[in-house]
Amino acid sequence: MSRDDVESGLELDAEAMRALGYAAVDALVERYVRLPDAAPWDGRPVDRPALNLPADCPEEGAPAAEVLERALRDVLPHAARLDHPRFLAYVPSSPTWPAVIGDLLAAGFDVFQGTRLAAEGPCAVEDVVVDWFRRWIGLPEGAGGLLTSGGSAANLDAVVAAREAASAPAGGLVYVSAEAHSSMERACRVAGIGAERIRAVPCARGGAMRTGELARQLEADRRAGRRALLIGATAGTTSTGAVDDLPAVAELARQHGAWFHVDAAYGGFACLVARGRAALAGIERADSVTMDPHKWLFQPIEAGCLLMRDPSALLRAFHADPAYLRDAHEHDVLSNPADRGLQLTRSFRALKIWMSLMTFGRAAHARAIDRALDLAVEAATRVGDSERLALVTGPQLGILTFEARPDGWEALDGPARDGVQEALSRRAREEGAAFLSTTRVGGRRVLRMCILGHRTRSADVAAALAWLDRAAASWRAA
Numbered sequence: 001m002s003r004d005d006v007e008s009g010l011e012l013d014a015e016a017m018r019a020l021g022y023a024a025v026d027a028l029v030e031r032y033v034r035l036p037d038a039a040p041w042d043g044r045p046v047d048r049p050a051l052n053l054p055a056d057c058p059e060e061g062a063p064a065a066e067v068l069e070r071a072l073r074d075v076l077p078h079a080a081r082l083d084h085p086r087f088l089a090y091v092p093s094s095p096t097w098p099a100v101i102g103d104l105l106a107a108g109f110d111v112f113q114g115t116r117l118a119a120e121g122p123c124a125v126e127d128v129v130v131d132w133f134r135r136w137i138g139l140p141e142g143a144g145g146l147l148t149s150g151g152s153a154a155n156l157d158a159v160v161a162a163r164e165a166a167s168a169p170a171g172g173l174v175y176v177s178a179e180a181h182s183s184m185e186r187a188c189r190v191a192g193i194g195a196e197r198i199r200a201v202p203c204a205r206g207g208a209m210r211t212g213e214l215a216r217q218l219e220a221d222r223r224a225g226r227r228a229l230l231i232g233a234t235a236g237t238t239s240t241g242a243v244d245d246l247p248a249v250a251e252l253a254r255q256h257g258a259w260f261h262v263d264a265a266y267g268g269f270a271c272l273v274a275r276g277r278a279a280l281a282g283i284e285r286a287d288s289v290t291m292d293p294h295k296w297l298f299q300p301i302e303a304g305c306l307l308m309r310d311p312s313a314l315l316r317a318f319h320a321d322p323a324y325l326r327d328a329h330e331h332d333v334l335s336n337p338a339d340r341g342l343q344l345t346r347s348f349r350a351l352k353i354w355m356s357l358m359t360f361g362r363a364a365h366a367r368a369i370d371r372a373l374d375l376a377v378e379a380a381t382r383v384g385d386s387e388r389l390a391l392v393t394g395p396q397l398g399i400l401t402f403e404a405r406p407d408g409w410e411a412l413d414g415p416a417r418d419g420v421q422e423a424l425s426r427r428a429r430e431e432g433a434a435f436l437s438t439t440r441v442g443g444r445r446v447l448r449m450c451i452l453g454h455r456t457r458s459a460d461v462a463a464a465l466a467w468l469d470r471a472a473a474s475w476r477a478a
């Protein structure tokens with residue numbers, strides 16, 4: 001028997017493939033249906049020996065059904081459930097089912113979406129999806145971009161593109177607010193822009209950049225002979241949902257000849273609804289915009305997007321022409337995603353987004369965003385009605401922050417007050433009431449509620465706040 005007649009040992013027969021696939025889909029649907037009855041978090045440290053995860057990779061395999069069973073029982077449940085109706089921490093995501101299936105198909109079809117040559121159809125879909133986003137944001141025709149792994153990658157690509165586009169990038173300064181996402185600073189570090197070239201502009205109490213301070217800093221730097229390379233505004237800060245004054249920042253960027261980037265990673269999709277569009281006015285003046293479909297467009301992780309007013313700036317930053325890709329470059333290079341960003345081998349992220357929007361339509365996605373905004377307003381009202389909870393910021397784009405004030409509050413010092421918020425957040429999570437988080441506003445630790453998921457209902461928000469109210473009522477300092 002020749003070697004060619006021997007099976008690779010890496011295949012299942014068609015029946016076994018179906019059985020494994022059906023079992024996985026059944027488990028996913030079961031999880032989805034039962035999700036509201038589960039807790040939003042089950043991330044307690046697990047007993048590694050009990051999990052029986054072999055340190056040595058097994059030399060021989062085991063039946064696929066057994067391996068699936070172990071993943072479903074021992075591994076996957078031990079985590080936060082970001083799509084749970086009472087997951088209200090960080091930035092929730094709640095993928096639609098067609099989008100989940102889109103990810104499965106992209107993997108199964110083994111799409112390599114680095115070049116047009118290798119993925120004509122998929123590239124066409126990515127172009128269409130990115131163009132939908134462009135229109136929603138209001139960038140002019142001819143603007144474009146690409147899908148990325150997430151907001152951090154999109155911010156990095158933007159910073160590199162801005163650096164390459166600057167006539168004299170050496171020494172140029174980057175201005176972001178003190179509340180900008182940490183990925184902006186990391187992007188600068190990766191792009192060779194050290195801390196001494198980053199200006200963290202102070203924010204107002206709600207978390208928006210003080211544009212007066214930005215103007216003052218720009219002017220002072222100009223007088224000192226320093227140039228502005230990039231001004232990064234945030235449209236929906238991660239901490240409090242604040243949107244910087246985009247028209248004012250745009251104007252300052254224009255005056256100082258700086259690149260105007262808007263990090264709208266989670267907030268950008270609010271432009272699908274009227275009040276979100278109003279909050280984001282001015283975003284259409286950006287040179288680049290970061291948006292994360294895996295946040296407020298109900299897509300599975302990972303899916304980010306970078307929109308560029310002038311997409312050829314990405315080419316200048318990322319195009320390379322190695323001999324082994326020559327044939328792929330017979331096509332127009334601008335159309336190769338690999339020439340517009342860091343990744344060569346890329347998955348077909350656009351498929352899930354396309355399937356979700358084609359299945360449910362734009363309007364349903366917009367309604368889900370609108371409802372989340374309503375729920376945040378409702379949550380703020382409930383906080384205001386409570387004797388033991390006090391609103392601190394918001395609601396701004398689905399985020400509110402507040403303080404629990406148990407009896408004896410007046411007598412507590414700062415650290416003790418902070419400790420109350422941290423303890424309540426932890427207890428709410430551990431007892432399965434809700435997964436909230438805490439953040440810092442004006443030097444104080446506060447509770448933070450972020451409502452974005454499309455499965456969160458009024459009753460979920462009410463239950464979470466009622467739990468906190470009761471917990472504050474029965475609070476006894478340790």
Ligand SMILES: *Cc1c(COP(=O)(O)O)cnc(C)c1O
Pocket residue numbers: 091149150151152153155181183234236237238263264265266292304
């Ligand atoms: C989440 C977030 C990011 C980072 O995006 P990832 O997808 O987590 O990499 C950047 N900026 C803002 C404002 C965010 O909320």
